[in-house]
Amino acid sequence: MSAGGEQAALERIDRARRRPRAFRDTHITTAHGAGGKATHELIERLLVPVLGGGEQLAALADAAVLGVGGTSVAMTTDSFVVRPLRFPGGSIGELAVNGTVNDLAMVGAAPLALTLSLVLEEGLETEALRQEIAAAAAAAKSAGIEIVAGDTKVVGRDAADGMYICTTGIGILDPRAALSPAGARPGDRLLVSGPIAEHGVAVMLARGEFELGAAVCSDTRSLWPAVAALLDACPGGLRSLRDPTRGGVASALNELAQASGTAIVVQEELVPLAPAVGGACELLGIDPMYVACEGRLLAIVAAEEAGVALAALRSVEGGDEAAEIGAVEPDPAGIVLVQTAFGSRRVLDMLVGDPLPRIC
Amino acid sequence: MSAGGEQAALERIDRARRRPRAFRDTHITTAHGAGGKATHELIERLLVPVLGGGEQLAALADAAVLGVGGTSVAMTTDSFVVRPLRFPGGSIGELAVNGTVNDLAMVGAAPLALTLSLVLEEGLETEALRQEIAAAAAAAKSAGIEIVAGDTKVVGRDAADGMYICTTGIGILDPRAALSPAGARPGDRLLVSGPIAEHGVAVMLARGEFELGAAVCSDTRSLWPAVAALLDACPGGLRSLRDPTRGGVASALNELAQASGTAIVVQEELVPLAPAVGGACELLGIDPMYVACEGRLLAIVAAEEAGVALAALRSVEGGDEAAEIGAVEPDPAGIVLVQTAFGSRRVLDMLVGDPLPRIC
Secondary structure (H helix, E strand, O other): OOHHHHHHHHHHHHHHHOOOOOOOOOEOOHHHHOOOHHHHHHHHHHHHHHHOOOHHHHHOOOOEEEEEOOEEEEEEEEEEOOOOOEEOOEEHHHHHHHHHHHHHHHOOEEEEEEEEEEEEEOOOEHHHHHHHHHHHHHHHHHHOOEEEEEEEEEEOOOOOOOEEEEEEEEEEEOOOOOOOOOOOOOOOEEEEOOOOOHHHHHHHHHOOOOOOOOOOOOOOOOOHHHHHHHHHHOHHHEEEEEOOOOOHHHHHHHHHHHHHOOEEEEEHHHOOOOHHHHHHHHHHOOOHHHOOOOOOOEEEEOHHHHHHHHHHHHHOOOOOOOEEEEEEEOOOOOOEEEEOOOOOEEEOOOOOOOOOOOOO | OOHHHHHHHHHHHHHHHOOOOOOOOOEOOHHHHOOOHHHHHHHHHHHHHHHOOOHHHHHOOOOEEEEEOOEEEEEEEEEEOOOOOEEOOEEHHHHHHHHHHHHHHHOOEEEEEEEEEEEEEOOOEHHHHHHHHHHHHHHHHHHOOEEEEEEEEEEOOOOOOOEEEEEEEEEEEOOOOOOOOOOOOOOOEEEEOOOOOHHHHHHHHHOOOOOOOOOOOOOOOOOHHHHHHHHHHOHHHEEEEEOOOOOHHHHHHHHHHHHHOOEEEEEHHHOOOOHHHHHHHHHHOOOHHHOOOOOOOEEEEOHHHHHHHHHHHHHOOOOOOOEEEEEEEOOOOOOEEEEOOOOOEEEOOOOOOOOOOOOO
């Protein structure tokens, strides 16, 4: 992108952000569930204001933090509506546990207890339900979180895509964690805990809608071990964590850049990407930066701690491809830029609309 | 029912309860979501064993109780899938808050924080969503619980009946509460906080499938004020609380009778029932004892505290029709009996199958 092109893009984004903040869409569309701009508008312009905009909600972190007695408790909720229910590397039951465990981990909370609420479609095979409950139980055991309560509802045929699972988790905030979506400061470094876009591509391919034979597995896993390793290694230098799920790395970084009023510059050639995933994205015409991960984290860390932090991420199972992929700059505030191997830069905006098949 | 008929019914129930405890249904049906026997079998024979049957889950209380630091915290979850979304006296947003607040209240926990997870159907009108979010916010304010986190997913057309809401709540256990589903002892009294079956009948009539013009409003409300009044009035004499939602009063009392190994005998003519509700049930051919309430509680209290407890229930807004409706006897263990005004008794078994239109 030329310097003039970048300037035009920045001005366009700036204009969009200054638009009146009413929610004007008359109907809900799949874009509102895609994790990008439309989702943010729904949350920021309709849900938070109508709910009264409490302090916790307005912070829009992955999890709320509450005082309970003398203890800081994190709490988060997530509904899982993935199709197909099972895909290479995982399934909805496993995803529903790991997804909520990870939202707790992103605020620095050790997983404590989880609830599991099922909406089942009439006609669902019992065996499919049994498999997902077993998958959830195994994921909970592996993540060290106890499933303490549940609920089951049954809805009519064709009214739930087989099953939906809502999980809600609570965790104990690690006292060493001082994380905030607004924590990034110029000079900080950006790390990622492993290759990106694997979950989203695995689910898209599992649908069989594309004639691609690539073997791609979801990356779903608990991220608490990685967070615990970071807190052990460099608690003071750890600014912000995000797991780039819906909307992918691009949307997660935009949230961090906007919250902190900094620019985040990603070095494209440093971003770990499996060849099969990169190839599938190219054939499907989608940018892997917008594709969901379900077991990766992005960490903003102080420059002087970047080496220790990277070593910590790599010390954890599944973290051997962790990498430093960028840095925080003062300007342009609130913007994410991708720098190519050839030195050119382009703006990496938040996901607009819903260009991808719904995958979570 | 003759004495011989009662004996035959008891033997049938006993045989059914001694059946092998494997879950044999190959597919999920609406009966598994109706709150009666099929729901219990799904939970006890499939979900709890496959989840590993942790202590909390196996207790099958309305909410789990966890130690967090030095504080006892209750946690519960519930998915709401009601159609239509709005009905006389309430709507899904209000119901989703009150339902979870009430599950906390039933273990003696004061509401603290709530999460709200939405599954929205593509094409839903924004105005309908706004109304339900406003209803949830108002109900939360009224119940004194803060909505701290949320999530939104969008699914395809016809894949969510407009919207589903999953709420999860945490609350602080009142140190005076010593409640247990197994708490009933022979001689104890049974109280109900108001007229029964109103929510279920209101929703059934709101569907317009029946040619009945009766004006019936849902009873949805927070039950924490009633529980707080009971804890103030007679903490030591309060054995068990249940809010009779899915499966109605009959299913809730069966759970208490089975857990405590006692008989619960209900005096039919003492059960408060609005004439319009009783009339609608008669025309629809359903027993109001099986119809859901969403703002009533059943309390088992020590005989010597029954008067104080009833006065406490009546002192609370909406509680002026609270009544003592029965007593606990030693035999037949695990059975609920209804005694008619004429002195005959019949077994009131748990709901079998799904004879009612799905209403929650």
